[in-house]
Amino acid sequence: MNNFILSNLNKLKKIDIPNPEIDLRILLNYSKYAKNEIILSNINRNDINVKKFNKFLNRRLKHEPVSKIINKKSFWKDDFFVNEFVLDPRPETEGIIEESLNLIKNKKRNIKILDIGTGSGAIAISLSREFKNASITAIDISDKAINVANKNIYNKKLQHKVKIKKVSLDKINTSFDLIVSNPPYLSKSEYKDLSIEIKNFEPKIALDGGKDGLNFYRKLAKKVPEIMNKDAHLIIEIGEKQLNSCKEIFKFSGLSYIKKVQDLQKKDRIMLLSKL
Ligand code: GLN
Numbered sequence: 001m002n003n004f005i006l007s008n009l010n011k012l013k014k015i016d017i018p019n020p021e022i023d024l025r026i027l028l029n030y031s032k033y034a035k036n037e038i039i040l041s042n043i044n045r046n047d048i049n050v051k052k053f054n055k056f057l058n059r060r061l062k063h064e065p066v067s068k069i070i071n072k073k074s075f076w077k078d079d080f081f082v083n084e085f086v087l088d089p090r091p092e093t094e095g096i097i098e099e100s101l102n103l104i105k106n107k108k109r110n111i112k113i114l115d116i117g118t119g120s121g122a123i124a125i126s127l128s129r130e131f132k133n134a135s136i137t138a139i140d141i142s143d144k145a146i147n148v149a150n151k152n153i154y155n156k157k158l159q160h161k162v163k164i165k166k167v168s169l170d171k172i173n174t175s176f177d178l179i180v181s182n183p184p185y186l187s188k189s190e191y192k193d194l195s196i197e198i199k200n201f202e203p204k205i206a207l208d209g210g211k212d213g214l215n216f217y218r219k220l221a222k223k224v225p226e227i228m229n230k231d232a233h234l235i236i237e238i239g240e241k242q243l244n245s246c247k248e249i250f251k252f253s254g255l256s257y258i259k260k261v262q263d264l265q266k267k268d269r270i271m272l273l274s275k276l
Contacts, residue, residue: 005040011061023066027056030070063196076126080152085144087206089122092263093182095270096235097126099261100178103233103272108133114227115139116169116181116220119206121149121162123180128161136162139172142205169219175229181220182237187213190239213239217249225254228275233258240267247271 012020021040028038031053059069067073073082075089076097082088110133115124118138128136140146146166153162186207209215224234234255238246243260255273263269
């Protein structure tokens with residue numbers, strides 16, 4: 001490997017970036033002139049816009065996630081535009097899509113879906129890929145997140161299937177067959193202990209669930225039953241230690257608990273409820 005690669009790799013290693021080779025390769029490929037894929041072992045410096053690369057690398061050296069630097073994150077079947085105003089869609093959240101598919105066997109059904117706190121729009125867009133005849137509403141209270149969700153929806157030409165609205169949950173007064181959400185659910189102390197990568201580069205509004213992290217579930221339990229059709233379901237992401245508290249919160253809500261699903265780390269992550 002040449003010195004250019006080795007010295008940059010060392011800079012990343014020195015500050016304990018977990019997969020320095022992978023990150024370096026991505027950043028090089030996002031600053032290349034050449035058409036061909038750059039791999040570390042055969043790189044020619046002339047193929048790289050070094051000024052652009054250095055800017056990218058310096059951002060990574062400040063612990064900015066690669067996704068925010070290249071404005072792209074993959075989720076389910078798509079790549080999404082992301083920036084500092086939306087939470088990066090995470091693999092564990094794909095459980096919401098899987099469970100929706102397990103639940104609604106007829107993918108052609110004309111169902112109404114609501115995604116609460118859509119952020120980048122990843123969940124809503126992924127559901128529209130699966131349920132071709134669904135009419136999907138995705139809401140968020142952040143103007144800047146709404147801009148990102150709209151950008152993703154226009155990029156994918158899905159504006160007729162997914163409607164984005166800047167509105168808070170309590171203003172919703174139509175009913176749905178499926179409601180999904182990955183709400184902010186970190187407690188105050190969990191938020192304080194986050195890595196720099198998340199704390200400095202992901203929006204607090206998407207993570208901070210109040211003192212015990214459960215504020216949003218209380219809001220959901222209060223409001224959501226009245227906007228659910230008969231036989232409708234609610235699928236939500238939860239924090240790894242929140243299953244019992246969430247069961248408690250929904251106990252008298254008019255919804256019944258169906259099941260939980262664990263993520264790949266075997267942590268409780270998704271909770272399913274249905275209208276009584
Ligand atoms: N799983 C996320 C994290 O730990 C939290 C997501 C959320 O609060 N909705 O970064």
